[in-house]
Amino acid sequence: KLPKVADLIPDEAPVIKALSPNSSSVLHVAASMAHLNYRTDDIPPDYLKKIEQYVFLKPDQRVALTMSFLDAINPLTHPYNTHIGTYEFEEELFKPGEERSGGLEPPRLKFKRGTRQVDIYNYTRFFRESIRELGVAREISIPVNSRIAVVYPENYITDNEAKRFYSDIIIASKRVFKVSLPEDPFLWGYRDDPSRVMRNYKRFKSAVLAAVVILRSEDDEFYAFFKNLFREKVSQMATARLVLLRKQLPREKLHRYRNAIINLVSGLLGKLGLRPWLLEEVLKAKMYIGIDLLPGRVFVLTLMDGNGNYVDEKWMTLRGSKINSDDMRNSLYQLVIRNITNMKSNDEFSIVFMRDGDVYPEEVEGMRSFIKSMMDRYSKVKYSVLSVKKNIPYRLYRIDDDKILYPDIGSYAILGEKYAILASSGYPILRNRLAKPLLIELVEAIPAGWYNIHDALKDSYKLSFMHWATLTQKTKYPAPIKYADDFSYLISKGIEIAGPPL
Incomplete structure (x- = not known):
């Protein structure tokens, strides 16, 4: 059954071939119905910096454009329903005054061995170093003989890449959070059918502490399946794209991968009951x-x-x-x-x-x-x-x-x-x-x-x-x-x- 939009496309319309970055299948799309969906993630970082000044307005530019717009519409009267009345907008910024405006200080956070005020100017470094130096606010213990299930798409990443990814998780957990995760994971691969993962899980369920699931893409159709499969355990999702960043990024930008790993580990441990900080x-x-x-x-x-x-x-x-x-x-x-x-x-x-x-x-x-x-x-x-x-x-x-x-x-x-x-x-x-x-x-x-x-x-x-x-x-x-x-x-x-x- 064809979608209704097909009625709008003449039979002789030109067709373009579209290849998804997360799939080898080719889509044939009518050129008249195609449009470029350009995300900032798709733009090379160096080029993004060059065009930022054209994409994001500076404060004075935004204010000037707003005032120009207000000047054009003032006074505003509905063209037909004149009984609504006429509205005139102020063409100046609203200034509430010092008593009704200001800035709030970032909070002081409590860690295991002390407190610190959030350093806004070094946000990522503050949390990473505070946790590493002062310890987490609430610790957890990892059950002996428990294991982590690492689920990965075999047609996107190799066994060794999945192992290396989990090894990076272990290192981040130990260095930043002082938590030693199980070193011997279950490695369960899947392709177009996740049933093999389900069979493995049912067999070894009692030994599984948590699951790290590597999806083929952010909108993977198996996302809900895996979340529900591991609903009685803790599960943390990642993507093949993140795994492959490790070898794709130049050395000077590898911190992006490491920061993503730290975030993933923080989420995983947080679900297990750890609290990195409190107020x-x-x-x-x-x-x-x-x-x-x-x-x-x-x-x-x-x-x-x-x-x-x-x-x-x-x-x-x-x-x-x-x-x-x-x-x-x-x-x-x-x-x-x-x-x-x-x-x-x-x-x-x-x-x-x-x-x-x-x-x-x-x-x-x-x-x-x-x-x-x-x-x-x-x-x-x-x-x-x-x-x-x-x-x-x-x-x-x-x-x-x-x-x-x-x-x-x-x-x-x-x-x-x-x-x-x-x-x-x-x-x-x-x-x-x-x-x-x-x-x-x-x-x-x-x-x-x-x-x-x-x-x-x-x-x-x-x-x-x-x-x-x-x-x-x-x-x-x-x-x-x-x-x-x-x-x-x-x-x-x-x-x-x-x-x-x-």
Whole structure:
């Protein structure tokens, strides 16, 4: 059965041959329907540097273009529905003033043998050296006689390349995290049928501690299969492209491969229970719930504590585009109650809900209902509801001696009692690009005054450092939302796992 688009292509139309970089098969595509999908990963790094000035606007260029656009449309009146009225936009930058804007300090992180403040100017080196010198915040022990299963595509990489890749993983784990992974892995190859891997796994399942699965490409059709096959274990995914980087990169750029290995190992060990770092100073509340959903598929709740540690998750299937109050209340109750330990009735119970996107009235109603049930258990109950959005039209700039510059990471502007924008990424991590800030809304805080918009900024910023598989690239979202977002994607693909989705 031909797709509908075939009706738009005349029989005599010229055809081009397209060869996928991850396959030997040839696709025949009508020239009129083909377009170049050029990713930055496909562009040679040296050439990318040359064209960056044309691709990414500098702050003063962006402001000038914005002002030119506003000048062209001012005043704005609808051509037909004149009753809507006329709008006139200000053609100056909004300056909130020193009292309502500024920069947040990066957090101090706790390691095994001390604490350090994050060094933004040496981000990757900071984490690598801090873990190596001070030790991880929470250690793990590797069971004796356990083994790692290394699964690899035989028609893309050789046995020796798979062995060498795992050897690099062992070295990074020992040097950086001081964890000795099993040295004798299972090596299970696959081609177009992964059933042989499944048979091997069933035979040796009791000996498998975790699996490192090398996929043929990032969009490999076997991704969900392998994730579900190893669902009772820990699994970490890589690609043949990453494995082959080791011999493709020149010596001076080999750090890209090593950094990727460190990230992979951090994710693998994090799923096994290791915590590379935690927050030195506890957050405002004792619990943080990240909330994310995919309409018509699933909604996810993740739980982190006041030290920035990942605790647990809960998810349910979703029919519509909103979480009804009963599902919200019941899911929150189940998630929180099973993770409350050593709390007495006269202890303070405080929690912050962090919703990815808009918070709907029925969702807030469910949160309030859950809070009411907690008031029956504890004498002091505080809660706050935040909406965190990343796709917003706002941009932050830093002005120094009338020069318009990139904002520093941690820059913020408070727009009112309930709204603020935060550059959770920015200069110097982003050196030639303008950071897209987060819009944070304080939807509700009870009792009044215990939690304000500045508290929301500080907590959101600190939690954006608590994703343990990003030693070389900082996340934008606060970790509770980031983890919930990753879970939503996995579950929508039919993949059900437990623990942080690193």
